[in-house]
Amino acid sequence: MARRMMSRLGQWSSYVFAVDFDTNSDPIYFALASKQSERPQVFRNVLADEMCYSLHVQSDDKIERAKFYGGLKKKLSKELPPECTILEMSIFQPNVKDSVIKGYFLKDASKSSATERVLGELLRNDPVYVCSYLCGGEDRQWSQHLWSNTEDGWVEVLEKYCVVPAEKPVHHPSTLNIINYDVFYSFEDAYKVLQQCVDIIPESKAVLELVDQRLKSKEKTDFPVIVIEGLDATGKTTLTESLTEALGATLLKSPPQCLSPWRARFDTEPPLIRRAFYALGNYLTAGQIGQEARQAPVIVDRYWHSTAAYAIATAVGGKLGNLPQAGSEVYGWPGDLLRPSLVLMLSLSSQERMRRLQVRGQDKTMEEEELEANHLFRQKVEEAYQRIEGPACVTVDASPSPDQVLQQVLLLIREKCHL
């Protein structure tokens, strides 16, 4: 019954479907209608003679949805014929926060019955909606067919709708669910996620126990707190170590050392859970900062900027222009997290960063395509870093020699923190 209620066109009339056919272009947006539109252009240029399907998760539980969505991609990649392309799809209410339901769109060039068999199995056993798409008639119009399970094990078409073009929304759909899915703006919101994971991820209990014992930090510290941020291999470790020595400071990191035993475990989890883990890491580090900054200046290797910038850049699909505008609330600082005195972001050209990575023995075997996708991702991380406020970061040119970078940073610290 619930499925029937959800599937009615009335329920979906305010929703738009977005399919990412190509990360360098806008998604294709379409909606459902009872009658065809006069502009039935949807899919015409991107689909040849292929069968198409879509799947999306049906569950009211955020954790279950996140876990299932992550696992679904792996399952589909393993079980579907290799000629089947799996694309990301979102169903959302244009410009309405927290309205996104994630799914996948399949382009199947296999011409075999294997895909329908796999999807039928999924429909029977998992919390998913499955639809197929057909193009027919003289004017080659697309229609969507919602599948349903019958008692004797067959799949039937429950409802059929016309696929009509939809306007490009002001906000890219991937920006609508950032708050409390990818970025957490209070201790409580991040804590709640791990609390809800205790039964499915037993390690959450140990993390929560550590977090429960965290030191509480005051809003103001006696000595300055300087955070060093930047992409990997921009020189954070090199600089934080020399800076600590030069200033007689204490060096801290986020996530803190005490979370190391669980970091790799949470890195395998979907963004909702992984990001909640890193968010809690910042609160643990904040407790240590509060303690240490009573006696000496504190240098911190990565903190909130890293947590938010990486999360936003990963969540936002496609082009740099899809990032939320500067000034958006997603770039705000959590009200209950200790604010540092100064945040410096080390910036490097991608060529020099790649050179340093290669000297360190990484990224040698990356394919061109992967490098390109990485380039776009890193551009988004740097842009997000620069848009985060409260405090905003100051960009430092990290290309000179280690000693020149240190001298440049010492000058900045003296100027901004009067050290």
Ligand SMILES: Nc1ncnc2c1ncn2[C@@H]1O[C@H](COP(=O)(O)OP(=O)(O)OP(=O)(O)O)[C@@H](O)[C@H]1O
């Ligand atoms: N100013 C510099 N000029 C040239 N090489 C540098 C400079 N700073 C650091 N390096 C070298 O670049 C590599 C990366 O530096 P480092 O490990 O300090 O970066 P990182 O930002 O801490 O990296 P990650 O985040 O991946 O741990 C190292 O091999 C280091 O010796």
Ligand SMILES: Nc1ccn([C@@H]2O[C@H](COP(=O)(O)O)[C@@H](O)[C@H]2O)c(=O)n1
């Ligand atoms: N405060 C932090 C620190 C790190 N992260 C996440 O970890 C990754 C980078 O860490 P490295 O140790 O490899 O430099 C990156 O994916 C960040 O998402 C974080 O979220 N918050």
